[in-house]
Amino acid sequence: MLEVRNVTVDFVGLRAVDHVSFAAEKGQIVGLIGPNGAGKTTLFNVVSGLIRPTSGSVVFEGQDLSRLGPADRNRKGIGRTFQVVKPFGGLTVLDNVVVGALTRGQGLVEARQTARATLQRLRLDRFADTIAHSLPLALRKRLEVARALATGPKLMLLDEMMGGLNPTEVNETLSLIQELNAEGLTFLVIEHNMSAIMRIAEKVLVLNQGAVLVEGPPAVVTRDEQVISVYLGEPIESA
Amino acid sequence: MQLVLQIVANGLLIGGLYALLAVGLTLIFGVLRVVNFAHAEFMMLGMYGAYWLWSIYGLDPYVSVFLITPVVFLLGVAVDRLVVQRSIGKPDVTVVFATLGLSILLQNAALTLWRADIRSVSTFATGSVFVVGGVRLSVAMTVSFAAALLFALGLWFFLTRTMYGKAIQAVAQNRRAAALMGIDVKRVYLFTYSVAVAAAGAMGVLVAPIFTIFPRVGQTHIVTIFVIVVLGGLGSVPGAVVAALLVGIIRAGAGFLIGTAWGELAYFAVFLLVLIVRPQGFFGRRGAEVYGG
Amino acid sequence: MRISDASPISPAGARIAAAAALVLLLCVPLVVRDIYRLDLGITVLIWASLATAWNISGGFAGGLSLGHAAFFGVGAYTSTLLFLRLGITPWIGIFAGAVLAAMLGALLGVITFRLKGPFFVLATLAFGIVVHIINVNWRGLTRGAAGLLLPFRGGPQNMLFLNLWAYWYTGLGLLVLTVGVSMGIERSRLGYYLVALREDEDAARSLGVRVVRSKVIAAAVSAALAACAGSVYAAFIQYIDPDSTTQFELSVQIALVAIVGGMGTTFGPVLGAAIVIPLGEMLRARLGGGAALVVYGFLLMVIVLTAPNGAIAGVRLLVRRLRRLIDSRRKADA
Numbered sequence: 001m002l003e004v005r006n007v008t009v010d011f012v013g014l015r016a017v018d019h020v021s022f023a024a025e026k027g028q029i030v031g032l033i034g035p036n037g038a039g040k041t042t043l044f045n046v047v048s049g050l051i052r053p054t055s056g057s058v059v060f061e062g063q064d065l066s067r068l069g070p071a072d073r074n075r076k077g078i079g080r081t082f083q084v085v086k087p088f089g090g091l092t093v094l095d096n097v098v099v100g101a102l103t104r105g106q107g108l109v110e111a112r113q114t115a116r117a118t119l120q121r122l123r124l125d126r127f128a129d130t131i132a133h134s135l136p137l138a139l140r141k142r143l144e145v146a147r148a149l150a151t152g153p154k155l156m157l158l159d160e161m162m163g164g165l166n167p168t169e170v171n172e173t174l175s176l177i178q179e180l181n182a183e184g185l186t187f188l189v190i191e192h193n194m195s196a197i198m199r200i201a202e203k204v205l206v207l208n209q210g211a212v213l214v215e216g217p218p219a220v221v222t223r224d225e226q227v228i229s230v231y232l233g234e235p236i237e238s239a
Numbered sequence: 240m241q242l243v244l245q246i247v248a249n250g251l252l253i254g255g256l257y258a259l260l261a262v263g264l265t266l267i268f269g270v271l272r273v274v275n276f277a278h279a280e281f282m283m284l285g286m287y288g289a290y291w292l293w294s295i296y297g298l299d300p301y302v303s304v305f306l307i308t309p310v311v312f313l314l315g316v317a318v319d320r321l322v323v324q325r326s327i328g329k330p331d332v333t334v335v336f337a338t339l340g341l342s343i344l345l346q347n348a349a350l351t352l353w354r355a356d357i358r359s360v361s362t363f364a365t366g367s368v369f370v371v372g373g374v375r376l377s378v379a380m381t382v383s384f385a386a387a388l389l390f391a392l393g394l395w396f397f398l399t400r401t402m403y404g405k406a407i408q409a410v411a412q413n414r415r416a417a418a419l420m421g422i423d424v425k426r427v428y429l430f431t432y433s434v435a436v437a438a439a440g441a442m443g444v445l446v447a448p449i450f451t452i453f454p455r456v457g458q459t460h461i462v463t464i465f466v467i468v469v470l471g472g473l474g475s476v477p478g479a480v481v482a483a484l485l486v487g488i489i490r491a492g493a494g495f496l497i498g499t500a501w502g503e504l505a506y507f508a509v510f511l512l513v514l515i516v517r518p519q520g521f522f523g524r525r526g527a528e529v530y531g532g
Numbered sequence: 533m534r535i536s537d538a539s540p541i542s543p544a545g546a547r548i549a550a551a552a553a554l555v556l557l558l559c560v561p562l563v564v565r566d567i568y569r570l571d572l573g574i575t576v577l578i579w580a581s582l583a584t585a586w587n588i589s590g591g592f593a594g595g596l597s598l599g600h601a602a603f604f605g606v607g608a609y610t611s612t613l614l615f616l617r618l619g620i621t622p623w624i625g626i627f628a629g630a631v632l633a634a635m636l637g638a639l640l641g642v643i644t645f646r647l648k649g650p651f652f653v654l655a656t657l658a659f660g661i662v663v664h665i666i667n668v669n670w671r672g673l674t675r676g677a678a679g680l681l682l683p684f685r686g687g688p689q690n691m692l693f694l695n696l697w698a699y700w701y702t703g704l705g706l707l708v709l710t711v712g713v714s715m716g717i718e719r720s721r722l723g724y725y726l727v728a729l730r731e732d733e734d735a736a737r738s739l740g741v742r743v744v745r746s747k748v749i750a751a752a753v754s755a756a757l758a759a760c761a762g763s764v765y766a767a768f769i770q771y772i773d774p775d776s777t778t779q780f781e782l783s784v785q786i787a788l789v790a791i792v793g794g795m796g797t798t799f800g801p802v803l804g805a806a807i808v809i810p811l812g813e814m815l816r817a818r819l820g821g822g823a824a825l826v827v828y829g830f831l832l833m834v835i836v837l838t839a840p841n842g843a844i845a846g847v848r849l850l851v852r853r854l855r856r857l858i859d860s861r862r863k864a865d866a
Contacts, residue, residue, distance in 0.1 A: 048738055049737075050734055050737070050738070069737065069742075069743075070734075070737035070738050071737050071738075071740050071741055071742045071743065072740075072742075074737075074738055074739060074740035075740045079738075079739075080738050082734070082735065082738075086732040086734060086735035087731075087732070087735070088727065088728050088731035088732060088735065088736075089731055089732075090727070090731055090796075091727060091728075091731065095724070098724060099724050099725070099728045099736065099739055099741065100739045100740070102721050102724055102725070103725075103739055103740030103741055104740070108719070108720070108721070147735075147739060148738075148739065150739075151739055151740055
């Protein structure tokens with residue numbers, strides 16, 4: 001479904017992503033882990049089109065996306081959230097989600113229905129009329145997902161959804177991901193919460209200094225010595 | 240050939256004077272991330288200061304500059320405390336229109352207090368000319384140019400060689416990191432703003448014998464200064480100096496070749512083009528236009 | 533759509549209030565006989581339209597333009613020149629001006645959509661100045677600083693009236709047009725896109741919002757409406773020159789009116805014109821032009837520093853308090 005081919009991103013004096021290639025099959029949940037500054041978010045920006053790679057390409061459902069901007073990529077079926085949440089702060093929670101529904105060509109009335117249904121699904125309906133910037137962080141993160149879901153994506157990029165959540169909220173989020181995944185949504189998930197990602201991911205990519213260090217099933221990755229050394233020798237607790 | 244030299248010389252002289260204004264404006268942007276729309280108003284105040292001290296006490300601008308500059312510095316402290324500092328971190332509309340409002344206020348306060356009359360200051364240098372290699376140079380211009388250059392050099396020395404200057408640079412690079420390192424960011428803002436507008440005030444005093452003085456005089460120059468700092472890259476001090484000299488020459492040349500009005504049009508068109516094609520200017524860091532807000 | 537602070541007025545309530553206001557405005561010439569006041573009223577209507585036009589790109593989309601006088605000028609000069617040179621009535625000229633301004637606005641939108649904050653402001657400022665310089669110096673077309681005088685030929689069919697009340701209704705028609713378009717956009721797909729782009733461009737793009745298209749449409753509509761205001765202004769004053777149409781100060785004042793009233797809302801700019809224009813007029817009469825502008829500058833500074841949501845936010849707060857008061861009375865009665 002998604003193929004990242006030999007992508008390199010150079011910032012001034014810094015190689016953020018270094019010849020990264022990987023693929024995600026339809027229906028998979030792929031985890032993306034690595035220490036801070038490993039290039040995970042940059043890679044997300046390349047896939048969603050916010051950054052143009054220095055070289056390499058992104059192929060989605062057999063189509064090269066290189067010439068498409070973020071809006072068109074979203075319309076092809078790529079949804080995403082942001083690590084540093086970006087709500088439309090001055091709008092209500094409902095209107096935030098309406099924006100997502102509108103870009104799918106729905107009329108205003110229909111878009112509101114879609115938005116309400118999406119909010120319900122994410123248990124945000126109580127906050128429909130709340131101004132987005134007054135939501136607590138955990139709910140703002142959920143709003144990010146709701147907004148992206150309203151665009152009806154086929155592939156969802158989640159950037160550190162679990163950061164700052166308590167264990168109950170983490171479990172809720174995990175079951176939501178699995179639920180959506182069961183309905184056919186493919187996931188690419190950046191996560192710092194190692195035990196969480198190991199529980200749901202089918203495949204895990206470890207990024208270090210912009211390059212892929214290891215790729216494989218969670219059980220294999222957690223035992224990999226290189227990975228352990230990158231994480232300062234701490235053995236990774238796995239589920 | 241003689242003509243070309245003459246144009247280049249005139250352009251350099253005027254460009255050097257602009258540099259003093261432009262360096263301050265670009266410094267304020269680089270450190271505070273504020274476009275100081277009121278910048279040229281401080282020049283105007285400097286000009287009036289020079290005029291009144293000259294007409295009442297017969298004080299020569301080359302002397303009164305040492306009195307007026309500290310006063311404008313203090314005015315800068317007050318403005319930073321009351322207006323600029325309160326706008327930082329607020330939405331774009333606040334940042335832009337706070338100093339724009341200040342500019343309208345100062346311009347018209349001057350208009351109300353001192354009327355629209357056009358005034359001028361004459362000194363020992365007024366009207367006299369000296370000739371170097373066939374090129375005629377105005378003595379007043381040259382003296383002011385030299386003084387402006389001294390000021391600019393002093394500023395540069397201060398920025399790069401003193402602890403305080405280095406603190407300012409650190410804040411310009413990354414205000415959060417600077418704050419973590421224990422630098423009092425607010426004080427750096429205060430100091431930067433006041434020094435920069437004091438430079439504008441000093442420039443006003445220095446050009447008082449050359450330019451005519453009237454309440455809206457700032458406005459006739461501010462846009463040229465914008466052109467300069469954008470060309471040089473908003474936030475880049477060396478860029479501002481080079482661009483100021485360049486714009487001075489282009490202005491002089493275009494004014495001679497195609498007339499003042501169309502010459503002006505030409506460099507605004509260039510300005511617009513630069514903003515669109517290379518908004519970080521020729522010396523600015525790339526990305527400044529993205530994080531510039 | 534709810535922006536900034538939640539509106540206490542339901543959309544239906546706002547519509548009723550707008551309709552009531554319109555009826556009142558329709559009655560004004562029947563009540564106000566004083567020529568000076570009616571004249572001021574017409575000026576307010578034109579400024580309200582102009583600020584509303586600015587607000588579509590400046591408020592909804594967040595592109596703070598300091599070059600809108602250019603579009604106002606294009607409108608004023610296009611309809612006037614078509615009338616003077618070709619005898620075409622301003623009723624048609626107004627559309628020609630709007631189309632021309634829309635094209636210019638779209639062009640400016642295309643070249644500036646990438647720019648943020650101060651860079652966008654400076655680009656629009658430069659654009660406005662370029663248009664002003666052309667206006668002053670292209671004497672063959674505009675007669676430069678000498679300006680253009682509209683001869684009183686033909687009367688109503690040429691948007692030239694003997695009675696002020698006729699101008700009042702023309703101005704009111706202009707206001708209904710601009711506010712109508714503004715309301716339409718606020719409640720449309722485009723309105724949502726513009727606000728989303730203003731609030732966070734990257735997030736909006738990632739949700740499928742197309743930046744260039746949305747911003748360019750907003751810029752074109754905004755420019756076209758500003759041009760309409762220009763044409764009406766020219767027919768009303770019957771004399772235009774660069775200083776009264778394309779000057780930088782004018783661009784500042786357009787933004788100022790919208791900001792004082794409350795940018796990003798439909799009725800904020802209208803409220804802004806109702807406050808700023810009479811206030812300016814009064815100050816000018818009492819203190820003189822310079823002192824009036826001192827107050828303008830001060831007002832602008834204080835508003836953006838202390839109440840960036842403008843006067844309309846205060847009105848909303850008042851309505852909300854009143855409502856709560858009425859609600860609690862009702863409960864007490866029951």
